Amino acid sequence: MKTVTSCLPAAVLMLSLLAGCSPKHLVILVPDPDLKVGKAEVTTAGGTQLLEKPGDMTTVSSGSSPPSPVIQADPAFIAATFADALAIEPLPSATFILYFPTGSTNLTPESASRIADILDAVLRRPAISVRISGHCDAVGSYQLNDRLARDRAWAIRNLLVQKGVNPDIITVTSHGKGNPLVPTVDGVAEPRNRRVEVIVR
């Protein structure tokens, strides 16, 4: 069951609090660092509530009753309730995308020049995690692509270690052709998918 979204004033929530159906839990949808807003569905045995706009909030008072109608969360309430959890939130990662010619584990010249930026990011943070994932386009077999994606990722890993990055903080994975930057049908050559992503935390 989906309840129609309504914008009840905060006073109504206060009244319901006074009336004794006190909410135990609450869920608020907020914009992400890129100011994008997703969606969330909160479901109890009594029903479902959809959050879809920034600041949308629903409360849950029991497992048997439906989540409350959606209201707009008061920014001051958010700041007070979530101050510590928001203050401890990890900073956004620094992400770098490096590109390769077809079938090759050597970087394109433009991407080779970005290695210095990665080292800079590792040093500045100071990084405690560097995740390297290898990717390829949809040309070739699953096995061939997995190996190529892995070899690309390891080539970058070895390069960073050679430049002084602590190998203990590096993890290397192959996504094969399973996580394309630009989705294509199988068999299509797409330079933007022949890449290694480096996420510095």
Next chain:
Amino acid sequence: MKSLGTGLLLLLFASSPAIALPPDSIGHIQTLKGTASIQRGDRNLRPSVGAAVFCGDLVRTGKDGAMGIVLTDDTTLSLGPDSRLVLKEYAFDPKEGKFALVARLFKGTFVYLSGLIGKLAPSSIRMEIPDATIAVRGTKLLISVGE
């Protein structure tokens, strides 16, 4: 920065608090404040920044505690004081097309920010709270769970 000698780079990297991340870990602790603990099987561990987290870990923060966890797909889960969660299910294997992220939030305040699983397989993400489940379709949520 780029002009620093390699020797200095090595020295600086060596002083970072990280420990080697085991291959089966699902993420690590990025930020930490006050008291916190991780229960892994029958062991009770004191967490540190850079330490690995595993599927099944019961993570707690004390009354003065707070913690930020980063999972391998770049999802972040932050806990305010007096909070408790279990990382119940996790799979991040784009090559095989396997994805799952299920956390049970028992109590406290939480900030969820979606990572790559949210982009590649949003329907595989679920937060469970005592009286309800939250199907997360991205990207950032604040969740408060009472006793």
